[in-house]
Amino acid sequence: MITLGNGANEILELAARVFASRKHEIIFSEHAFLVYSLVTQAIGARGIETPSTDFGHDLSAMLEAITPRVRVIFIANPNNPTGTWVNAAALDAFLQAVPDTVLVVVDEAYREYMDYPDYPDCVARLSRYPNLIVTRTFSKAYGLAGLRIGYAVSHPDIAALLNRVRQPFHINSMALAVATVTLDDAEHLRRTKRVNDVGYKQLTIALDELGLRYIPSVGNFVTIDVNRSGEEICARLLKKGVIVRPMARHGLPNHLRVTIGLEEENEKFIRALGDSLT
Ligand SMILES: Cc1ncc(COP(=O)(O)O)c(C=O)c1O
Incomplete structure (x- = not known):
């Protein structure tokens, strides 16, 4: 199910706010998109920054960092600012090993720039992993950053929780209209x-x-x-x-x-x- 956001940023922040609190921990990688640590701080949760490998996400280190207090893991695929990415086999092995009490947010803000066959389409994986949220945006390859429109795709139960907590009037009609037209403009x-x-x-x-x-x-x-x-x-x-x-x-x-x-x-x-x- 789709949840719209005022940019993908809003969804990243919502995911932290809805699923974690001061008692919990959130995992993200060294050199990852800065918003993950900012939203963790904003809700008073403890951030666990795992070391990177060759500037990219080390999924084994992220798995090892999981404690009973971890509620959310952020993975940028591809990552900003390093431009690194995780392939399908590595991501699947990771998703299979993550406990289903932990929400995995895969941030696909730059997915449209990818043309590698083993780049994992996470929306296609939602039926296998109900604890997965995929976030996407119109800010990058579509060039609409100023309009502020992004979205998440997730299990309907997760979408229902995100929708309950978000502001009721967070999206503007101009952004919606332009994003709809842009989707058809291959x-x-x-x-x-x-x-x-x-x-x-x-x-x-x-x-x-x-x-x-x-x-x-x-x-x-x-x-x-x-x-x-x-x-x-x-x-x-x-x-x-x-x-x-x-x-x-x-x-x-x-x-x-x-x-x-x-x-x-x-x-x-x-x-x-x-x-x-x-
Ligand atoms: C990895 C990543 N995710 C999410 C975003 C947020 O994009 P927006 O809120 O503009 O949709 C950015 C923007 O820089 C980004 O680099």
């Missing part, structure tokens, strides 16, 4: 993906030339090791009119994340980055 999605694939190649070739390491990404961003304070390089880039994000709060003080743009935007970023490093 060409828009194909174009976005093409621009992203070309931009990823353009950026990573230029990063190789600059001698900078980056985390291989399947998303619409690249997280780059600038080999010195990411905050400082971001401040220099800002003075050149380029806004990128430092990654210190994600446990990556020497990294920054750039969103893949149009060819000329990527070009401007690369030039400004090269100048900022000298």
Whole structure:
């Protein structure tokens, strides 16, 4: 069953609020989307941050971290800001091992950028795992972040609880109308993906030339090791009119994340980055 949200963000926050409290624990990975730890703090639950492997989610470490107090586990697939992802075999083994008293939220915000055959479609897995919530959004590949519309797909019992707690008037009719039309616009999605694939190649070739390491990404961003304070390089880039994000709060003080743009935007970023490093 579908539950709409004011962005997927609202659903992530609702999942924590509905299923956990101050007595409980919530698991998320190191370098994962920051909202998981923020919503955990907001409800006063204890966050358990498990170590990553190669910047990605370590599902074995997440399984081992489960205690009787754990109520929710967040998994971003793909993850922001690392652009890493979990394949179907690994996710299925994980879901089979998680106790059914623990809710697993698989956040598929970047799923439209994926074209790997072993990327797991979690909506197709709902009948097997009733403790699963899948969240999706129109903010990324559909380009509608400002309209604030996302959704969850889950077992009807879970949807009923989410719907009971959410604000009654959380979605606006403009977002609903545009999202409905966009769903039918396959060409828009194909174009976005093409621009992203070309931009990823353009950026990573230029990063190789600059001698900078980056985390291989399947998303619409690249997280780059600038080999010195990411905050400082971001401040220099800002003075050149380029806004990128430092990654210190994600446990990556020497990294920054750039969103893949149009060819000329990527070009401007690369030039400004090269100048900022000298
Ligand atoms: C992994 C991930 N999940 C969820 C979201 C939230 O998206 P929105 O609330 O715009 O739908 C984001 C946005 O940055 C994200 O990166």
